[in-house]
Amino acid sequence: MNSPKKVLILIRHAHRDTTLSQEDNSLSPQGKNQALGLCRQLSSTFQLENFRLLSSPKVRCVETLKPFLKKSNRTIETDPRLFEQQPNEDSLQFKKRITEVLKSCYSHPSESTLICSHGDWLSFALKLLVGARADFKKASWVEVSVVNKKPILKLRYNSQ
Numbered sequence: 001m002n003s004p005k006k007v008l009i010l011i012r013h014a015h016r017d018t019t020l021s022q023e024d025n026s027l028s029p030q031g032k033n034q035a036l037g038l039c040r041q042l043s044s045t046f047q048l049e050n051f052r053l054l055s056s057p058k059v060r061c062v063e064t065l066k067p068f069l070k071k072s073n074r075t076i077e078t079d080p081r082l083f084e085q086q087p088n089e090d091s092l093q094f095k096k097r098i099t100e101v102l103k104s105c106y107s108h109p110s111e112s113t114l115i116c117s118h119g120d121w122l123s124f125a126l127k128l129l130v131g132a133r134a135d136f137k138k139a140s141w142v143e144v145s146v147v148n149k150k151p152i153l154k155l156r157y158n159s160q
Contacts, residue, residue, distance in 0.1 A: 006146040007112040008105055008129075009042065009051075010122045012136035016060040027063045034139035039067035042114075042141070048072050052110035054101075056082035061116045064139070068114060084118035098125050106146065129153070 014031035027035060042048065048071040055061045057078040065076050081101045085094045098121060105113045117125075119136045126134055129144050130153040136142075143154040 005111065005148075006106060007046070008102075008144045008146065009046070009112070009114045009141055010125060010136075010144065011038065011064065011114060011116045011141040012119055012122055012138060013056070013058070013060040013064045013116055014038065014139040024059050026059045031060065031064070031138070035064045036067050038064070038139050038141065039071060042068075043071050046112070048114075050074075050110060050112065052105075052108060052113040053077060053116075054079060054082070054105070054113055055116040056080075056084075056118060056121070058083070058118070061118070065114065065116050074110075082115065082117040082121060084120050094124065095128070098128060101125075102129065106149070126153075 014034035015028050016025040016031055017028040018025065048068060051068070051072050051074065053065050053068055053072060053074050053076045055065050055076050055078050057080055061082070062076055062078065069076065079101060081097045101115070102125060105115070115125075122136045123134060126132055126142060126144070129151040132153055134142060145152045145154055
């Protein structure tokens, strides 16, 4: 780690539009409101200017982070390792993928990262980081501070 403290904000994407039968739907009107509320909520708690924005390539995840572009001087980076567990992927492969992303966050020069992904990915990541379990509802988040390479859960689990 380049600094003694890192902050990871793990976010589940907001509600997606299910009126169309697509695998990669965009956000519903409810989801767009959730994304705006999430941005307001987090920007009242954190200084987001220098946060790294990391997202699953799924449209619903990228759109969940779009309101943060106005608060951050970054772009949204997409990473396919943030996809949900794939049908042909066993638990060890899934764990390896999640671990790779978390290690990349530790070594990245940004002190803080917002990670937007899917419920199964986030639940597994949280378990790997701090041994805790959470059922991530749409547009919910938790904060994990990593101090001297030791993850500490600051339970700010929110759902709108």
